[in-house]
Amino acid sequence: MGTTETFFERVWGVAAKVPRGKVTTYGAIARALGSPGAARTVGWAMRAVPAGSRLPCHRVVNAAGDMSPEEAFGGRDVQRSLLESEGVAFDIRGHVDMKRHLWIPS
DNA sequence: GCCGTGACGATTC
DNA sequence: CGAATCGCCACGG
Numbered sequence: 001m002g003t004t005e006t007f008f009e010r011v012w013g014v015a016a017k018v019p020r021g022k023v024t025t026y027g028a029i030a031r032a033l034g035s036p037g038a039a040r041t042v043g044w045a046m047r048a049v050p051a052g053s054r055l056p057c058h059r060v061v062n063a064a065g066d067m068s069p070e071e072a073f074g075g076r077d078v079q080r081s082l083l084e085s086e087g088v089a090f091d092i093r094g095h096v097d098m099k100r101h102l103w104i105p106s
Numbered sequence: 107g108c109c110g111t112g113a114c115g116a117t118t119c
Numbered sequence: 120c121g122a123a124t125c126g127c128c129a130c131g132g
Contacts, residue, residue, distance in 0.1 A: 007129055039115060041128050057113085061113090093120085
């Protein structure tokens with residue numbers, strides 16, 4: 001009965017909980033789901049998110065605080081602008097300041 | 107039930 | 120810092 005959800009759907013469930021002004025990583029989500037090595041699969045789940053979804057996928061970055069490829073959102077600059085407007089700071093290299101904004105799902 | 111795939115992660119040069 | 124390499128795991132065919 002309700003256990004039909006795939007790993008993807010669980011990923012989306014966690015991604016939806018990321019608070020405004022914070023970011024999380026693919027690995028952190030994978031760990032929260034009990035599969036620390038499934039970071040790549042998490043990335044796959046994000047890729048499967050339909051454009052225009054309410055899911056704040058722009059708050060999910062990789063461990064380096066880097067952004068998604070141009071294909072997503074409409075470009076990294078767009079993702080960066082979205083995060084900046086939420087109060088997320090970036091370092092000189094254009095990566096998210098993980099020290100201040102990394103959020104780990106409980 | 108094997109095979110290819112990939113918005114990752116950590117390490118190494 | 121940038122590029123390359125290996126490992127890891129869920130999904131679709």
